[in-house]
Amino acid sequence: MTIPGYTYGSSSLARSPITLDDFERMKRSVLFGDDDVAALRASERVLADQTDAILDVWYGFVGSQPHLLASFSDATTRAPLPGYLDAVRKRFGQWILDTARAEHDQKWLDYQHEIALRHHRVKKNRTDGASAAPIVPFRDLFLLVFPVTHTLRPFLARKGDAPEQVERMHQAWVKSCLLQVTLWSHPYVHPTDY
Structure with a gap:
């Protein structure tokens, strides 16, 4: 299955x-080691056929919080953008599997950077041609680590x-999400402060 906008591994x-x-x-800062890699990989077997149900919970939470839904809503009318939400949902489901696969190589690292740019005004909305808010506020991005991992x-x-x-x-x-959101923070932080 091809997922529009999913460019993991692309040159x-x-x-x-x-x-x-x-x-x-x-x-090392988050105490993430080989046991964690093994545990993530074990989680793929558990989660692979549950991604839609997981996304229902996560989307239900985001949809119930107007300040979070704003990142997926038209910047002018403030109405949610169903096509944008659907496109992001497909990539989000793949993100669950990619996280569980724990392939922390250069391709993975490069795609984390792409995800970071797509949350920031540098590339927000470009992948899907959306008219949504121009940036996901960093406070929202970082704080979602808890509801995502708690409900998982x-x-x-x-x-x-x-x-x-x-x-x-x-x-x-939890550790993987903290690592990923820290990677995604790069465009939000002045280079000399990162």
């Missing part, structure tokens, strides 16, 4: 300004894994 992507060595240091936990527990394995997967997801 057209800009190289991430964050190097693999930088990312290794970031992983019940889905991680639905396949009968032992509670300690569910906890390992959940903690790996």
Whole structure:
């Protein structure tokens, strides 16, 4: 299945300004190690057939918060943009799988940079030709780590894994989301401050 706007691995992507060595240091800061990679990869089996249900929860939350929905609404009329929401949802579902696959190589890092640019005014709306708000406020982007990871936990527990394995997967997801949002913060932060 082709996902419009999903360009993971494309040679057209800009190289991430964050190097693999930088990312290794970031992983150490959040105590992300090989056990977390293994737990993320184990979570793919658990989550792969639940992505639509997960997205229903996440979209329900965002849709219930006008200040969050504003990032997916027309900048002039403030009406939600269904086509834009649908396009982003398809990529968001793939993001769940990409996160679970834990392929932290240069292609992955470059795509994280692309995701960052698409949240920032640098590239917001361009992928889908949307007329939405020109930027996702960083405060909203960063704070969504909690509702995303908190509401994911019940889905991680639905396949009968032992509670300690569910906890390992959940903690790996929390760390991974913190790492990714930190990568996505790059365009929002002055280069000498990053």
